[in-house]
Amino acid sequence: MQDIFFYIFAFLTLLCGVMVVANPFSRNPVTSAMFLVLTIASMAGLFVLLHAFFLAAVQVLVYAGAVMVLFLFVIMLLDLKEEERRKLNTYGIAAAVIGVGSIAAILVKTLAESKVGEGLAMPVKQGQVKELGNILFTQYLLPFEILSVLLLVAMVGAILLSKKDLK
């Protein structure tokens, strides 16, 4: 049963990822953003299958909620009508597809040959949220506090950058 869900969610993730990058019907950034939301939601499904419930919730809240709203606001702020009129460089597309396709082939082939999962059975431990909180506030307390400073710096930077007369 879990295996079927894995294949469904993996297929949805990859399909929506393709639609973000190369949607054959529309080159509108809003469409890409919407498909990115779907990608992130199906990836949250994969996280649930991996018993990372807290991260699945955070993924939906932070990415599909906060980050994508930010993206959509910026898309609305900018006038991107001309995007659809640009014509594409055929040689560039061919080179990009061949290059990235070979990287993908190398990665997948390596993973298939290496047998990284050999001997690693799926553990049966449940309810990891409590343990995650424990480890986050004891062993990783200092990085956690530094992260709050990082968020403050990002906030100040974003406000400074969006001032009218940027020096």
Add this chain to the structure above:
Amino acid sequence: MQVGLEHYLVVSALLFCLGLLGVILRRNVLIMYMSLELMLNAANLALVAMSRFNDNLNGQVMVFFIITVAAAEVAVGLALIVALYRRKQSAHVEDLTSMKL
């Protein structure tokens, strides 16, 4: 065939390649930025899968940090894109060549 670590890692690798393709292929700064997010998410998936199959929570803590840093990065990056658009009236990388020698 039972789904194991390899399956998750293959999905993660393919997703990473999709993000890379988007950064190379698309010329719109916003869509390139979304592709960057896709690549970060692929790394997250690999970390969570490793953490699950090794029965070790450190990977999940790492993903938590990555998500926070990505949120901060998106805020600053989008502010930069808006500032750039105000100056150049374009969100197309081919028009942003003022640093070219």
